[in-house]
Amino acid sequence: LAKITQPISMDSYEGQEVNITCSHNNIATNDYITWYQQFPSQGPRFIIQGYKTKVTNEVASLFIPADRKSSTLSLPRVSLSDTAVYYCLVGRNAGNMLTFGGGTRLMVKP
Amino acid sequence: DSGVTQTPKHLITATGQRVTLRCSPRSGDLSVYWYQQSLDQGLQFLIQYYNGEERAKGNILERFSAQQFPDLHSELNLSSLELGDSALYFCASSVAYGGSGSNEKLFFGSGTQLSVL
Numbered sequence: 001l002a003k004i005t006q007p008i009s010m011d012s013y014e015g016q017e018v019n020i021t022c023s024h025n026n027i028a029t030n031d032y033i034t035w036y037q038q039f040p041s042q043g044p045r046f047i048i049q050g051y052k053t054k055v056t057n058e059v060a061s062l063f064i065p066a067d068r069k070s071s072t073l074s075l076p077r078v079s080l081s082d083t084a085v086y087y088c089l090v091g092r093n094a095g096n097m098l099t100f101g102g103g104t105r106l107m108v109k110p
Numbered sequence: 111d112s113g114v115t116q117t118p119k120h121l122i123t124a125t126g127q128r129v130t131l132r133c134s135p136r137s138g139d140l141s142v143y144w145y146q147q148s149l150d151q152g153l154q155f156l157i158q159y160y161n162g163e164e165r166a167k168g169n170i171l172e173r174f175s176a177q178q179f180p181d182l183h184s185e186l187n188l189s190s191l192e193l194g195d196s197a198l199y200f201c202a203s204s205v206a207y208g209g210s211g212s213n214e215k216l217f218f219g220s221g222t223q224l225s226v227l
Contacts, residue, residue, distance in 0.1 A: 032213040043112070043200045043218025044153070051213075087153075096166040098143065098216070100153040 022088030116219035135203030
């Protein structure tokens with residue numbers, strides 16, 4: 001059962017690349033790593049998912065090193081509209097629940 | 111649009127009352143999840159159903175109950191409401207059963223804002 005650690009908050013400026021790292025030291029062999037984005041008063045939105053190496057889609061990239069004990073969500077050239085909470089999910093908890101941690105609150109400034 | 115429909119969007123009621131929140135999953139999705147999010151708080155897992163069967167249960171209050179019907183829609187019933195039950199209630203769906211090795215991806219509805227006065 002992976003214990004997840006990610007920064008509580010991050011600040012960035014428009015046009016910059018943002019990298020949010022998630023630590024999951026005891027990730028299980030079969031676990032996937034999934035990231036969600038949540039705006040205020042909206043449900044989380046699936047961003048990206050990966051198992052190993054690198055995954056890229058139209059929104060973000062996900063980098064996973066060989067040991068899979070961490071992962072990095074990369075948002076290229078952020079804009080003000082990327083201000084949101086970003087959650088990293090890995091596997092399920094002891095009660096087989098799919099739980100969201102505190103997430104990382106990203107603030108993009110002009 | 112995630113394809114998950116939640117009704118109603120807003121609900122205002124009084125303490126002691128009972129309400130029902132409804133969720134229609136995306137077409138083809140067999141799993142339905144319910145989450146509660148209080149103001150500026152994280153998402154609290156309530157319960158998950160898969161194809162009509164309870165799959166996982168969180169710290170859901172005894173005053174709360176849920177079910178998933180044969181047509182796969184789900185309802186969350188909240189009774190004897192208290193002020194502290196005021197929150198956003200989200201439903202999510204996925205095609206996956208969930209569990210070890212599952213690459214499940216959740217798709218969330220827009221939520222029901224419950225206000226207990």
